[in-house]
Amino acid sequence: MNPEISEYNNAQSTEDQLICNVLAKQIDLHLTEAENKIWHAHPVWFLDGNPIVGYSKQKKGIRLLFWSGKSFEENKLNVLGGKFQDASIFYNSVDEIDITDLEIWLQKAKEIQWDYKNIVKRKGVLERLK
Template sequence: MNAAIQDYNNLQNSSDKEICDLLATIINENLPDAENKIWHAHPVWFLDGNPIVGYSKLKNCVRLLFWSGQSFDEEKLVNEGSFKASEIRYTSPELINKEDLKRWLKKATEIQWDYKNIVKRKGILERLK
């Protein structure tokens, strides 16, 4: 695991650390070619410089965010923001359904909106895949 991401996880309380460690492990296993780093203070995975998935600690949960998730057609993922992102929130590691997460990660590689160039396009998203 990326040392900066492990440092981020280690800063969480024990339950949230378990959630973060499990998410990072599953994401790394299923996105072996993705670059991962701390981006805007949170762990994020990128394909070709485009953000795909990341997580962040909120007040009472850990939020897993898929940048192109609104296009996944998955009922457990909730729309987030005014672009194409969706999220799911976890309050314990037992709530993480590994099969769902693997399916979403597969879709994240197959369905991508171009967030890398959103500023250059003045807030307009174009579909990459």
């Protein structure tokens, strides 16, 4: 695991550490080709410089966010806004993580991508890559 991500995870409460460690291990397992780093203060995985998935500590729990998750058409993922293609799910216990769902979402994250890498260049307009 990336030492920066490990440090982020270790800074969380005991239960949140467990959640973060499971998420990081599963993401690393299924997105082996992805670069990962702390980006905007939380762990994010990128494919070809495009953000794909990340997680962060929020009031509602650990938020697992897929940048293109709206296009996954998965009922368990919440779409919060209408402008972008992101969708997320919150976890408050490691027992809430459904590994099968997570594997499906990570596979979709590879297959369905919107171009966030060039969003500034396109003045906020998203284009689908895959």
